[in-house]
Amino acid sequence: MSESTRETIFALSSGRPPAAIAVVRISGPRAGDALKTLTGKITPPRKATLAQIRGRDGEAVDQALVLWFPAPHSETGEDVAELQLHGGRAVIASVFTALSQIAGLRPAEAGEFSRRAFENGKLDLTAVEGLADLVMAETEGQRRLALRQMTGALGNLAENWRTQLIQALALVEARIDFSDEADVPQDLVAPALQITRALEGEIGAALADDGRGERLREGLVVAIAGPPNAGKSTLLNRIAKREAAIVSPYAGTTRDVIEVHLDLGGLPVTLLDTAGIHETDDPVELEGVRRARERASAADLVLWVVDARDNPNGLSTAPSCLAGKASAGSLVWVLRNKIDLVQADRLRSENKCQSNGSNESNSQFTEPLINKVNRQLSYTNEFEFNANELKFNVSAASGEGVDEVLAQLMKRAQNFLAGAESALVTRERHRRALKDVHAALRRALALETARDEDLLAEELRVAARALGRLTGRVDVEDILDVIFRDFCIGK
Numbered sequence: 001m002s003e004s005t006r007e008t009i010f011a012l013s014s015g016r017p018p019a020a021i022a023v024v025r026i027s028g029p030r031a032g033d034a035l036k037t038l039t040g041k042i043t044p045p046r047k048a049t050l051a052q053i054r055g056r057d058g059e060a061v062d063q064a065l066v067l068w069f070p071a072p073h074s075e076t077g078e079d080v081a082e083l084q085l086h087g088g089r090a091v092i093a094s095v096f097t098a099l100s101q102i103a104g105l106r107p108a109e110a111g112e113f114s115r116r117a118f119e120n121g122k123l124d125l126t127a128v129e130g131l132a133d134l135v136m137a138e139t140e141g142q143r144r145l146a147l148r149q150m151t152g153a154l155g156n157l158a159e160n161w162r163t164q165l166i167q168a169l170a171l172v173e174a175r176i177d178f179s180d181e182a183d184v185p186q187d188l189v190a191p192a193l194q195i196t197r198a199l200e201g202e203i204g205a206a207l208a209d210d211g212r213g214e215r216l217r218e219g220l221v222v223a224i225a226g227p228p229n230a231g232k233s234t235l236l237n238r239i240a241k242r243e244a245a246i247v248s249p250y251a252g253t254t255r256d257v258i259e260v261h262l263d264l265g266g267l268p269v270t271l272l273d274t275a276g277i278h279e280t281d282d283p284v285e286l287e288g289v290r291r292a293r294e295r296a297s298a299a300d301l302v303l304w305v306v307d308a309r310d311n312p313n314g315l316s317t318a319p320s321c322l323a324g325k326a327s328a329g330s331l332v333w334v335l336r337n338k339i340d341l342v343q344a345d346r347l348r349s350e351n352k353c354q355s356n357g358s359n360e361s362n363s364q365f366t367e368p369l370i371n372k373v374n375r376q377l378s379y380t381n382e383f384e385f386n387a388n389e390l391k392f393n394v395s396a397a398s399g400e401g402v403d404e405v406l407a408q409l410m411k412r413a414q415n416f417l418a419g420a421e422s423a424l425v426t427r428e429r430h431r432r433a434l435k436d437v438h439a440a441l442r443r444a445l446a447l448e449t450a451r452d453e454d455l456l457a458e459e460l461r462v463a464a465r466a467l468g469r470l471t472g473r474v475d476v477e478d479i480l481d482v483i484f485r486d487f488c489i490g491k
């Protein structure tokens, strides 16, 4: 046990006060002493008990429900006391003061409870990550994915794979160790290879998931881009129904990327307002532009907003000048915004009896527009103007057409994230570890095994170690800090 785990930690595990209830957890060898100091007794294990909480000077601070979980049957695997206080700031402050004065107690760091649970074998790393994701889940889809992971969908499977690998390894090692002895069966390697082949198939299948799990964790990323003043920020505000972006009639005022998280039918969609994308010499704006481009170019979908008045015919099918330059990249939907103004103009011209019917049917990509878009899209090669891109007429100001965009976005999210809730791999870290396992197994299978038993054993060892990294059994010190620092205090 390391030095830090011998200290007793405490933290507010519930949300920001004031609240009806505040949950304070205490974990470590002195948790029992702390409970006794505060309540005058150790309450029966795992039974909610009403108790008077007293401060350092013996004054009653609160009346609270108290739970006592003696080690090892607690969330952290240590002695844990849990106080369900009334959630007022003064109550919590007073209890914290009393706890701080007890020798050997200190406030917990972010993620420290979960870290102790991991160190005491209560959770493997994938479960810890699932727990973190469950706390952060914003949509039903993300919640389901996180819960599956927290309860061992990946961790148990990885452990099972590791056990099989170790069996295969044991067979090969037996063959090496006893190769001189006549009564050792010659065919120890064959069953080892059979296990290896089966695992290579299973792990390959888990990896061939198109990155769905990572996508569901992160959501469909949609960048709102287009020339200044086209109405991007107004559109974002309309969609977010709150003042997330600065709406201004002046070009280039939105310098940074603004993010809005949406829940579309249980699926996560992140909208990025990249209003800052335009030509500029201002160094501050340049940085905004650079960041906006970076985010936009990594987006799964771009809503390219144009002013319908500058684009009377809309962007029709893929403008060849753009498609030619496009590398694999985001899908683009074109939103002709400010359609209210076009309609007003049309009404005016109709009043003058100059109406010549629909101008949508024979839409052509006009030369001036090509030049304009090319100028705006000096980073065009990051976008793919897809031949079956969608086009919308919208008014961010009045809201006209925006529901249709959202309906299509939801469809897109459904397709994009189909089947993702059952994905096993939800992070790059998992993917990297599993790829290492898979590569080692493939190398093992490619060996001339009759002669290369030592090499075979080594590849199986490499594979088992990579699986151990996935669940946190080996080599993990360096990644622990990264994982646990994303936790909140009290978790």
Ligand code: GDP
Residues within 6 Å of the ligand: 226, 227, 228, 229, 230, 231, 232, 233, 234, 235, 246, 247, 248, 249, 250, 251, 252, 254, 275, 337, 338, 339, 340, 341, 394, 395, 396, 397, 398
């Ligand atoms: P951005 O630079 O692309 O983010 O553009 P803004 O959202 O800041 O909008 C620029 C100007 O156009 C603002 O004055 C908006 O009020 C106006 N605007 C945006 N969308 C519409 C629309 O659909 N109709 C009308 N009439 N004005 C709009």
